[in-house]
Amino acid sequence: MPTLTINGAKQTFEAPDDMPLLWVLRDILGMTGTKFGCGIAQCGACTVHVDGKAVRSCLLPLGAIGTKAVTTIEGIGATPIGNKLQQAWLGLEVVQCGYCQSGQIMSAAALLATTPHPDDSDIDAAMSGNICRCGTYVRIRAAIKKAAGPHNV
Amino acid sequence: MKSSSLSYPPKSTSRRSFMTTASAAGLLLGFHLPIASAAEVNTTSGTNGAEGPFTPNAFIRIAVDGRVTLVMPQVEMGQGVYTSLPMIIAEELDVPMSSLMLQAAPPSDALYANPVFGVQATGNSNSVRAFWKPLRKAGAAARAVLVQAAARRWRVPPDTCTTSKGQVFHRVSGRSLSYGALAAEASAITPPADPPLKAVKDFKLIGRPLKRLDTPDKVNGKALYAIDIIPPGVKFATIAASPVFGGRVGRVNDRAARGMPGVNQVIVLSDLVAVVGDHFWAAKKGLDALEIVWNDGANANVNTAGIWSSARSASDRAGVVARAAGDAGKALKDGELVTARFEMPFLAHATMEPLNCTVDLKKNSCEVWVGTQVCARAQAIAAKVSGLPLDKVIVHNQLLGGGFGRRLEVDYVEKAVRVAQKVSGPVKVVWTREEDIQHDIYRPIYFDRLEATLKDGRINGWHHRITGSSVVARWLPPAYEKLGDFDAVDSAVDIPYDIPNKRIEYVRSEPPAVPTGFWRGVGPNNNVFAIESFIDELAKKADKDPFDFRLDMLGKTPRLKAALELAAQKAGWGSPLPARRGRGIAAQVAFASFIATIAEVEVGDDGEVRILRITSAVDTGIAVNPDTIVAQLQGGLIFGVTAALYGEITIDKGRVQQSNFNDYRMLRMDQCPAIDIHLIKSAEAPGGIGETGTTAAPPAVRNAIYAATGIPLRRLPIDRDILARRKQS
Numbered sequence: 001m002p003t004l005t006i007n008g009a010k011q012t013f014e015a016p017d018d019m020p021l022l023w024v025l026r027d028i029l030g031m032t033g034t035k036f037g038c039g040i041a042q043c044g045a046c047t048v049h050v051d052g053k054a055v056r057s058c059l060l061p062l063g064a065i066g067t068k069a070v071t072t073i074e075g076i077g078a079t080p081i082g083n084k085l086q087q088a089w090l091g092l093e094v095v096q097c098g099y100c101q102s103g104q105i106m107s108a109a110a111l112l113a114t115t116p117h118p119d120d121s122d123i124d125a126a127m128s129g130n131i132c133r134c135g136t137y138v139r140i141r142a143a144i145k146k147a148a149g150p151h152n153v
Numbered sequence: 154m155k156s157s158s159l160s161y162p163p164k165s166t167s168r169r170s171f172m173t174t175a176s177a178a179g180l181l182l183g184f185h186l187p188i189a190s191a192a193e194v195n196t197t198s199g200t201n202g203a204e205g206p207f208t209p210n211a212f213i214r215i216a217v218d219g220r221v222t223l224v225m226p227q228v229e230m231g232q233g234v235y236t237s238l239p240m241i242i243a244e245e246l247d248v249p250m251s252s253l254m255l256q257a258a259p260p261s262d263a264l265y266a267n268p269v270f271g272v273q274a275t276g277n278s279n280s281v282r283a284f285w286k287p288l289r290k291a292g293a294a295a296r297a298v299l300v301q302a303a304a305r306r307w308r309v310p311p312d313t314c315t316t317s318k319g320q321v322f323h324r325v326s327g328r329s330l331s332y333g334a335l336a337a338e339a340s341a342i343t344p345p346a347d348p349p350l351k352a353v354k355d356f357k358l359i360g361r362p363l364k365r366l367d368t369p370d371k372v373n374g375k376a377l378y379a380i381d382i383i384p385p386g387v388k389f390a391t392i393a394a395s396p397v398f399g400g401r402v403g404r405v406n407d408r409a410a411r412g413m414p415g416v417n418q419v420i421v422l423s424d425l426v427a428v429v430g431d432h433f434w435a436a437k438k439g440l441d442a443l444e445i446v447w448n449d450g451a452n453a454n455v456n457t458a459g460i461w462s463s464a465r466s467a468s469d470r471a472g473v474v475a476r477a478a479g480d481a482g483k484a485l486k487d488g489e490l491v492t493a494r495f496e497m498p499f500l501a502h503a504t505m506e507p508l509n510c511t512v513d514l515k516k517n518s519c520e521v522w523v524g525t526q527v528c529a530r531a532q533a534i535a536a537k538v539s540g541l542p543l544d545k546v547i548v549h550n551q552l553l554g555g556g557f558g559r560r561l562e563v564d565y566v567e568k569a570v571r572v573a574q575k576v577s578g579p580v581k582v583v584w585t586r587e588e589d590i591q592h593d594i595y596r597p598i599y600f601d602r603l604e605a606t607l608k609d610g611r612i613n614g615w616h617h618r619i620t621g622s623s624v625v626a627r628w629l630p631p632a633y634e635k636l637g638d639f640d641a642v643d644s645a646v647d648i649p650y651d652i653p654n655k656r657i658e659y660v661r662s663e664p665p666a667v668p669t670g671f672w673r674g675v676g677p678n679n680n681v682f683a684i685e686s687f688i689d690e691l692a693k694k695a696d697k698d699p700f701d702f703r704l705d706m707l708g709k710t711p712r713l714k715a716a717l718e719l720a721a722q723k724a725g726w727g728s729p730l731p732a733r734r735g736r737g738i739a740a741q742v743a744f745a746s747f748i749a750t751i752a753e754v755e756v757g758d759d760g761e762v763r764i765l766r767i768t769s770a771v772d773t774g775i776a777v778n779p780d781t782i783v784a785q786l787q788g789g790l791i792f793g794v795t796a797a798l799y800g801e802i803t804i805d806k807g808r809v810q811q812s813n814f815n816d817y818r819m820l821r822m823d824q825c826p827a828i829d830i831h832l833i834k835s836a837e838a839p840g841g842i843g844e845t846g847t848t849a850a851p852p853a854v855r856n857a858i859y860a861a862t863g864i865p866l867r868r869l870p871i872d873r874d875i876l877a878r879r880k881q882s
Contacts, residue, residue, distance in 0.1 A: 016414060019434045027389060027432035032381035033374020035554075036433070037505055038586040042814035045505060073374035086372045093364065093780055096788055097231030098371030099378060099505040099554030124823035131814060133505045133555050134231045135791025137825040139784070 002062055006031070007075025017063030021055075022046045024062055025072060033073040033102050037131070044130030047103040047110075048072050054110035056129075073102035081112045081147070088147040096134035104130045108144050117151035118144065207336040209295040209344040211264040212242060212288060219319060219333025221246070222254045226265040226273070227280040228526055229367055230556035231788070232843040233781035234280040236365040238288060240777055241281070244358045245292030245351060247316040248332065255366065257550040260532035260543075270629070273529040276561055276671060278744040278841025281777055285839050293351070294344035302338040303330050353775065353836055362780035367552065379524040379551040380509045380583060387511065387579040388417055390572055391436045394425040394592050397449040397807035398666035402426060406444035413439050420575045427572045433583055452666035452807040460664045460804065461496070464600045468620035472660035473637055476646035479654030484614025488606040491694050495603070495683040496868035499802035500596035500672055501809075501817060506554020507589045510569035513579035514539055519546045519570070520579075524553040526560040534563040538570040557792075558671035561628070562594050590817055591809040595802055596672030597622035597664065601683035610695045611706055615655035617645050619680065622669040623661045643676035644848070648684060649713050649742045650706040666807060673792060674847035677743035682869065685739040685852035690865055699738050699856065700726055712772045713742055716833060717749040719770035723831055724751035730861075733757070734765075737856025739849050744841030746773040750790070752826075752853035756861045760877030764794060764826040764854060771830065771845065774837035782842050783830045789846020790828055795820040797851035801870050 003012045004024070013028050025031040025048070034057060037045030041056035048057045049071035076082030085105050088094075095101050104127070111118055111126035118126070123141055132140070206222075207215040214222040223242055229235035239253050258265040258273070265273045269283045296316055303321035304311040307328055315322050322329045332339075370376040395401060405426055407419040415435025420427040428439035511522040512535070519539045525531040528550045536546045553560055569582040584592070599621040606614040623638040632639070638659055645657050663669075672678070692702035700721050707714040717740050721727075726736060733756045740749045748771040755763045767790050776782045799818035803810045811817040855866050862876060 019432075023432055023434040026381075027383075027434070030383055031374070032377070032383070035505075036380065036507065036583070038814050039437075040586075040813055040815065043505070043819075077373050089372045090364065090368060093362075093368065093784060095231075095365070095368040095371045096233070096784060097229075097505065097553060097555045098368065098376055101371055102374050105372060127822040129821075131505070131819045131821060133503060133557070133792070133819070135788035135795075135820075136784070137791065137822045138787050138828050141822065141825075
């Protein structure tokens, strides 16, 4: 029976090795915060962290994860970066329908973990894999900068 | 934000808790999803009895403990109505936003019909527009009854009482009573039919950029969409319908699928195949392992070129005259006739949440979990398919992961119920993205012919013939019978320019095979694109600046004139730009809002279009929540830019050629322009905003390209080859 460490807790369950993490999370573990949008890693709605790196869980087979730490939208708020992003998201009222926003926040959190003060091209590079049909990109960009805070060079 | 789960237990201990007590914004609020049928939401005025809650109308329930539950007649699909509609009620009722619980309306045209449509539907940018007066009256009537109840108890005249934040006060004697304490007595009083409303100057909530009630749970994974609902014991299914429109299932070899772990059932219906499994992954693998031979049927040779050919010839015949003024025939012979034809393609909706519907069909009941813009129609189709009476069909409407008009249709509910008929226990039917894109109900193609003559630098004769499918005829036949296709000519019949002689016609031309439906922006999208593009060509003919040309003809539409002047000022209209850069205007009256938009673009030598900045000035009447207005315009403009740059669904051999986001391209962060929105303060009734930006962006961008390159594009999406090639020639 596979075991994963998700948001700091060990989860043991039954699932085949080739099952993408997205469906393990949603259908086996009932963690529906991570969303299904396209199934081919084109939209970013399924973004989670594996050892802190943003990964599209719709194409990540269970068997490839091993003991690496998985973080999802349900757990990111417990991290300082995740919490700051959620506050900024709400402060600037980024969200419209909200369906893409779990993936957006996870991609943004991975960006800020490596690039604490991203410029526009950093944000473009990190966030262009996340589609928002409602068109909240302007506010996402502003919220990332707000969460990053002032850059004292 | 508190959200109450439906009564099923979690699938595992790690399943997230639905209960939190405080949102990040400090608002304590509830999000109550209906568990029972409409019976739980009593709607008859004031006759609930002493024990029950106070339910003066279909929208408000006040419990004896003071909790205020608002029943939302319109659905939340990102446009913020789960905040703006509560603001309207709370303003007149005088309750704090933090005391509110929200409940999605159960299916009921009788109680929750949109006053404009006459059916329960969210769309056409009219949630706030249509419910502005009714919800104000609902709140004011409830408040009046609570005041009366308090006045009776205190034996004082009602006009000596005031209300604030959920309490009635009698200042002179220092007495107060909460609405909860008055709920039982209030139920015995008949609410007034026409209560006085607050003066606009006394608004405490309306007009303020209050934080949305639904967003806190949308940033932490807690908000539930229909695709997230997991009833106990549910099976997961996915489906495939005939790739060729209208085709049927021929035969299915399911041997490989049946042997796969996790696959429970293969269901073969006449027009679709479903695989049911322990999880979506098993269902999808099973579906992919099927060998299906389809009977393609009559539409196997339908293609986009043929569809366009039919539409173009259909447009040769005269249509139904939707509006006429003066003598267009005569005026069009007076001077040089300028003509243009505009072509707009099929478009898919591509909501981020793929279509899905969960059904628990039992012998005597049917329970449906879905995200729908038409709750009563979802109930009706489930009842029709299952053969059950309406009162045995419960529909739990969820937050929508995007609507854009796709969820105005109930085909995905119908298919889910038919699958459920073959499944024991609840089944969750989730479409793949490919199925979602290839079995959409598409924005139809439109072919617009425009002709005009000028006199003294202004338009004198005007003829606009619109050719395309009639969505209204299929979607709302009684309205079509009475009014014709008012949507297809929307923003064309009410063109804001002062044109003395005009004729606007509609030619109904249905494409073979392709189902057509409403797409964000509906009729105005196509008409404003054609009109505003043509206006720029006429301006050039008149040798006038596009801004001046428009301004001179907006004498009868001062609200749009003001918006145009503001947009031009903010966009720096007229200031010099380098080569291959241009600014373009789109000015429109649409959805009862007046908006002028100026796009600034740069066209590369390779024809690539970079949209640098979009400036919009909008007069949308009273802005219930100004922050929501800005957000809707930002989002709508991006939705429109996406369509202008990339949006095209093509048909070949009777099937849609696009399938997923790799070939149905979306605008992404790295192409997003800077967007500046300027709201014009107004005391007029609220206008619509959800679709306004979508309509504004394509013509503004097209005109900016025209200014930058001199090339008048006549079709969407923008053809980079034309822009590149001509540069070389």
